[in-house]
Amino acid sequence: MTIEVNNETTVKVDEREFVELARYVFAAMHLSAATELSIVFVDEEAMTQLHVQWMDEPGPTDVLSFPMDELRPGSAEDETPEGMLGDIVICPTVAAAQAASSGHSAIEEMLLLTTHGILHLLGYDHAEDDEREVMFALQRKLLLTFLATRDARA
Numbered sequence: 207m208t209i210e211v212n213n214e215t216t217v218k219v220d221e222r223e224f225v226e227l228a229r230y231v232f233a234a235m236h237l238s239a240a241t242e243l244s245i246v247f248v249d250e251e252a253m254t255q256l257h258v259q260w261m262d263e264p265g266p267t268d269v270l271s272f273p274m275d276e277l278r279p280g281s282a283e284d285e286t287p288e289g290m291l292g293d294i295v296i297c298p299t300v301a302a303a304q305a306a307s308s309g310h311s312a313i314e315e316m317l318l319l320t321t322h323g324i325l326h327l328l329g330y331d332h333a334e335d336d337e338r339e340v341m342f343a344l345q346r347k348l349l350l351t352f353l354a355t356r357d358a359r360a
Contacts, residue, residue, distance in 0.1 A: 207229060207232060207239050207240065207241055207242075208240075208241075208242040208243070209224075209225045209228045209229065209242075209243045209244075209245070210242075210243070210244045210245070211224050211225060211244075211245045211246075211247075212244070212245070212246045212247070213246075213247045214246060214247060214248050214249070214252065215247050215248060215249050215298055215299075216249075217247065217298040217299065217302075219247055219298065219316070220313075223313070223317070223356075224245050224316075224317070224320055226352075226356070227317055227320055227321065227349075227352055228243055228245070228320065228324065230348070230351075230352045230355070231321060231324050231348050231352070232324075234348055234351075235279040235280065235286070235324075235328060236279060236280030236281050236282060236284075236285045236286060237277065237279070237280060237285065237286045237291070238280075238285055238286055238287055238288040238289070239288075240288030240289075241277065241286070241288060241289060241290075241291050242289070242290045242291060243290075243291045243292065243293075243294070243324070243327075244292070244293040244294070245293075245294045245296065245320060245323075246293065246294070246295045246296070247295075247296050247297075247298055247316075248295055248296070248297055249297070249299070250266040250297055250299055250300065251266075252297075253266035253267060253270070253295065253297035253300065254266045256270055256295060257270065260272075266297050266299075266300050267297065267300065268296065268297060268300045268301050268304060268315075268319055269294060269295065269296050269297075269301075269319040269320075269322060269323050270294070270295045270323075271292060271293070271294050271295075271323040271324075271326035271327050272292050272293040272294075272295070272327075273291070273292040273326070273327045273329075274289070274290035274291065274292040274293070275289035275290045275291065275292075276329070277289050277291050277327070277328060278328055278329050279328050279329075291324070291327045291328070292327040294319075294320060294323035294324065294327070296316055296319050296320065296323070298312065298316060301315040301316045301319055302315070314353075317349060317352070317353075318345070318349055321345050321348050321349045321352075322341075322345055325341055325344060325345055325348075330344070
């Protein structure tokens with residue numbers, strides 16, 4: 207399992223925590239131990255450029271996901287074959303602003319966005335109400351169980 211985290215901002219990020227979260231989600235979604243993922247933290251200028259280039263939307267956004275091998279979740283009996291899951295790009299300053307308006311910490315928001323990004327890479331979407339319900343329930347479950355296990359270890 208290769209999970210690479212690159213912080214291209216001046217915002218302090220505990221890269222280890224994001225690796226642990228990704229490993230947790232990978233295990234829960236029955237991905238091969240040889241699955242690869244890249245998480246990159248960028249500033250608002252870089253995120254704006256990506257947002258315009260790939261989504262044709264102005265301004266920075268919180269998270270973008272770029273799938274590679276179009277992997278899908280596996281099961282306990284049939285794990286997903288190895289491959290490159292893709293890239294997740296997160297803008298910490300946008301995440302911090304969202305966190306402040308939502309009443310939780312910036313790190314919690316970035317962990318949420320990482321979980322959200324991984325689910326997008328696995329083919330989940332939230333364009334339709336039924337898709338949104340499934341994706342957001344799974345996202346919440348994964349993040350809350352990760353945080354509970356993290357807090358139990360601390």
